[in-house]
Amino acid sequence: MRTRVAIVGAGPAGMFLAHLLHLEGIDATVIERRDRAYVEGRVRAGVLEQGTVALMHRLGVADRLMREGLVHGGTNVALDGKLFRIDMAALTGGSTVTVYGQQEVMRDLFDAAEARGLSIVWDASDVALSGIDGDRPHVTWRRDGVTQQLDCDFVVGCDGYHGVSRAAIPRDVLRVFERVYPFGWLGVLADVPPAEHELIYANHERGFALASMRSPTRSRYYIQCALDEEVADWSDDRFWDELCLRLGPDAAAKVTRGPSFEKSIAPLRSFVAEPMRWGRLFLAGDAAHIVPPTGAKGMNLAVSDVTMLSQALTEHYRERSDAGIDHYSARALARVWKAERFSWWFTSVTHRFPTMDGFDRRIQMAELDYLRGSLAAQRALAENYVGLPLEAA
Ligand code: APR
Numbered sequence: 001m002r003t004r005v006a007i008v009g010a011g012p013a014g015m016f017l018a019h020l021l022h023l024e025g026i027d028a029t030v031i032e033r034r035d036r037a038y039v040e041g042r043v044r045a046g047v048l049e050q051g052t053v054a055l056m057h058r059l060g061v062a063d064r065l066m067r068e069g070l071v072h073g074g075t076n077v078a079l080d081g082k083l084f085r086i087d088m089a090a091l092t093g094g095s096t097v098t099v100y101g102q103q104e105v106m107r108d109l110f111d112a113a114e115a116r117g118l119s120i121v122w123d124a125s126d127v128a129l130s131g132i133d134g135d136r137p138h139v140t141w142r143r144d145g146v147t148q149q150l151d152c153d154f155v156v157g158c159d160g161y162h163g164v165s166r167a168a169i170p171r172d173v174l175r176v177f178e179r180v181y182p183f184g185w186l187g188v189l190a191d192v193p194p195a196e197h198e199l200i201y202a203n204h205e206r207g208f209a210l211a212s213m214r215s216p217t218r219s220r221y222y223i224q225c226a227l228d229e230e231v232a233d234w235s236d237d238r239f240w241d242e243l244c245l246r247l248g249p250d251a252a253a254k255v256t257r258g259p260s261f262e263k264s265i266a267p268l269r270s271f272v273a274e275p276m277r278w279g280r281l282f283l284a285g286d287a288a289h290i291v292p293p294t295g296a297k298g299m300n301l302a303v304s305d306v307t308m309l310s311q312a313l314t315e316h317y318r319e320r321s322d323a324g325i326d327h328y329s330a331r332a333l334a335r336v337w338k339a340e341r342f343s344w345w346f347t348s349v350t351h352r353f354p355t356m357d358g359f360d361r362r363i364q365m366a367e368l369d370y371l372r373g374s375l376a377a378q379r380a381l382a383e384n385y386v387g388l389p390l391e392a393a
Pocket residue numbers: 008009010011012013014031032033034039044124127158159160161162163164284285286287297298299300302
């Protein structure tokens with residue numbers, strides 16, 4: 001088998017890239033370890049930057065997004081129970097974000113992939129990359145007991161943090177930068193109306209809380225928890241009580257309680273691998289970088305990576321120029337690091353760190369009090385939250 005671009009992984013990075021290349025008429029095949037139901041079933045964040053929404057329109061996969069996505073022009077911050085709103089649209093000349101779950105995005109991408117006949121191999125085990133430092137790269141895998149090989153011009157590693165692609169870059173070339181946070185997020189989904197029509201990011205002495213949503217009838221809530229906590233120890237009642245305490249009395253009065261149908265704990269991590277290109281291998285999305293979920297940048301970063309990469313590959317095939325390919329890693333990393341900075345900052349000012357002393361706590365309170373009172377500080381948050389522009393090509 002032969003294709004131009006072999007894409008490892010059918011998460012957001014891999015599927016957005018597959019559609020982008022299809023639009024440009026560049027032949028590609030996606031090789032995914034799991035099946036569609038698994039990939040679509042994973043519960044992830046659900047805030048789309050303006051650029052992500054624009055890309056879904058460009059790819060012709062935005063019909064349901066337009067009908068069901070919730071456009072938010074602002075967001076709320078709570079400090080010890082007192083709420084203030086940041087008018088992101090007013091501060092950014094009209095930019096907004098759209099609340100639409102990653103699961104919905106994946107469903108739309110897979111439905112359109114089927115309709116357009118994009119090539120996806122599901123249930124591929126033992127995926128391995130070879131020849132990426134030469135000019136004849138290929139990907140091999142096993143399926144139904146048979147080994148398959150795909151020859152290609154380029155391999156794109158979109159296989160997430162635990163994938164195999166990043167490890168194909170030699171150890172003396174790859175540099176990794178990492179922060180592991182001393183807490184996790186306990187997340188709950190429940191079919192109850194959201195407390196507020198926009199999100200609430202709450203810094204409370206007992207820890208962070210976030211009120212988010214999936215639709216007018218489905219809420220998504222999170223509370224910061226210790227890493228050694230077990231989901232089983234969090235009954236719905238205990239969760240609602242703790243959430244309400246942290247959001248403060250005004251927001252708590254608007255919380256509708258109900259049975260949860262999903263409850264899980266996720267650790268928080270900042271991680272960047274450099275470079276994002278080695279020979280004929282490119283990395284995109286979580287394969288190259290992880291952000292803590294505060295600010296919901298994960299999927300949006302995958303989208304900006306593959307947007308830049310598809311431009312570089314289009315330039316390669318159309319104009320026979322490798323300038324874009326050679327520039328991809330530096331260009332993508334420039335935006336990645338700004339999103340890393342924002343996600344780290346937003347996490348740092350909203351969470352309770354176990355080592356925090358009185359000084360740290362007061363600095364945090366001063367930071368959020370400054371945010372409450374300064375339109376300049378709010379604008380800095382707003383322009384990062386709605387999504388920074390792509391770096392110049
Ligand atoms: N071979 C083939 N596929 C693999 C392999 C492998 N060895 N290892 C992992 N995969 C697949 C996974 O099953 C998954 O479907 O690669 C995909 C990676 O998807 P994500 O982890 O979602 O990564 P990415 O597409 O970069 O998404 C970035 O979306 O899911 C969120 O938290 C993620 O917000 C981040 C964003």
